[in-house]
Amino acid sequence: MSNWRHMMPTTEAYLLDKVLYRLHHNAEDLAAYNADKDAYLARYALPPRLAAMIGGNDVAGLYEAGVNPYLLRAHCIGVRIPEDVSLAALRSLMKEGDDKWLK
Template sequence: MSGNWVQQIPSQSAYWMNKVLFEVHHNDGHLKRYLASPEQYLAAVPMPETLRAAVRDNDIGAMYLAGANPYLLRAHCLGLRISELDFVTSLKAIAQGDHHG
């Protein structure tokens, strides 16, 4: 199977991560709350701590491998002003097997 998901059907954790990526950028006030305290914003989201840390730290490669929707991930990076170079470098690293997150 090609694509970014390890499983054929995205996991519950991937669902919650994608929900966060969507809500942060599409619901009034969510981006402000997320930027003020990513830790607090993510506290109630039922994700494993490693995935919560990946979202909090904007670990693009880890989020992609965990099943982030590529369009939501790209929009998240644009919304947080993560550079194109950082975005592409992160994806190239996982494509080459260099990701350690």
């Protein structure tokens, strides 16, 4: 079994995906998150580094951690991260030659 980034999805990727799925597929969860991010994220007993990725809208960090790209996109839309900001974060991860498919 694999996800887009790992041969076997990591526990870290699973936890992040689980939170993002709930957060953006349930209006009550999004309202609770918007009211108090820390309290909402505490429900999941995430390691502080993972909670900081979500709460800090670390698009590049979430992507690198193996978050499902569709859930990451839903998060960016749901918490109103401007598209140019989210794309810039993802582009910051590109290495020499990675842009050949953009041309």
